[in-house]
Amino acid sequence: MTKKEKAMQITKILIEEYPDAVCSLDYTNDYELLIAGRLSAQCTDKRVNIVTKELFEKYKSLDDFATADIIELEEIIRPCGLYRTKAKSIIEMSSQLITNFNSALPSTIEELITLSGIGRKTANLIMGDIFNKPAIVTDTHCIRISNRLGLTKNKEPVKVEQGLKKIIPPENSARFCHCIVEHGREVCKARGELCQVCCLNSLCDTFLKNIK
Numbered sequence: 001m002t003k004k005e006k007a008m009q010i011t012k013i014l015i016e017e018y019p020d021a022v023c024s025l026d027y028t029n030d031y032e033l034l035i036a037g038r039l040s041a042q043c044t045d046k047r048v049n050i051v052t053k054e055l056f057e058k059y060k061s062l063d064d065f066a067t068a069d070i071i072e073l074e075e076i077i078r079p080c081g082l083y084r085t086k087a088k089s090i091i092e093m094s095s096q097l098i099t100n101f102n103s104a105l106p107s108t109i110e111e112l113i114t115l116s117g118i119g120r121k122t123a124n125l126i127m128g129d130i131f132n133k134p135a136i137v138t139d140t141h142c143i144r145i146s147n148r149l150g151l152t153k154n155k156e157p158v159k160v161e162q163g164l165k166k167i168i169p170p171e172n173s174a175r176f177c178h179c180i181v182e183h184g185r186e187v188c189k190a191r192g193e194l195c196q197v198c199c200l201n202s203l204c205d206t207f208l209k210n211i212k
Helices: 003-017 030-039 045-058 062-066 070-080 083-101 120-129 140-149 157-167 170-186 205-211
Strands: none
Touching: 003 157, 003 170, 030 045, 030 062, 030 083, 030 120, 045 070, 062 083, 070 083, 120 157, 120 170, 140 157, 140 170, 140 205, 157 170
C-alpha cells in the first residue's frame, strides 16, 4: 500500500467515525473565525469560545474592532493568554481588511498571511471552512496523529502541511483535519491513547510496531 492509498483509507474511516466533525471555534461570520483563530494560539478552543461570546457581543463589525480601545480589548481577551500581542494584531488585521481588502477576507493563503498575527494554520482554517478549498490545518492533534500513523515524519507545521497536501484527498482535506482533532481528543490523546479501540489501529505504524 502506498502512503497516498493509506491516507485515503484513513480519511474515509475518520469521516465515517466522525460524520459531524466541524470546526470547534464558535463564529457567525468569516472575520469572526479569523479573530477566533488568532485567539486560539496557545489556548484551547473551549476557552476561546467563552471569551468570544463576550467579545463578539461588544464588537459587532470590523470597524468596531479596527477602532477598539486596545486596553478594553486586552482586558476581554486576557484569559486567552498573550493578550497584548493578540489585541494589537486583532486591531491591525481589522484595519488591514478594511483598507486592503474592502472589508472582505482574501481567498488565498498568500494574502491571508499578510494580515497581522495570521499564520498558515489559521489561514488554512479560513481556506477550508470559509472558502471550501483544499486546506490542511496543522494543529497539535494533526501533527501528533499524523506522525503516529506514519503519514509524516516531520514535526514542523509547514513541512507536515506540505507532506499531507500530497496524500490527503483535497476534496476531503478540511474534513480530515476536523475529524483528526476529534480523534485526538477522544482516542489518540497526547497521553493515555486508547489504541486497542482505535478505528485506525490496523493502519497505524505506532500501534503495529508496539504489538510486534
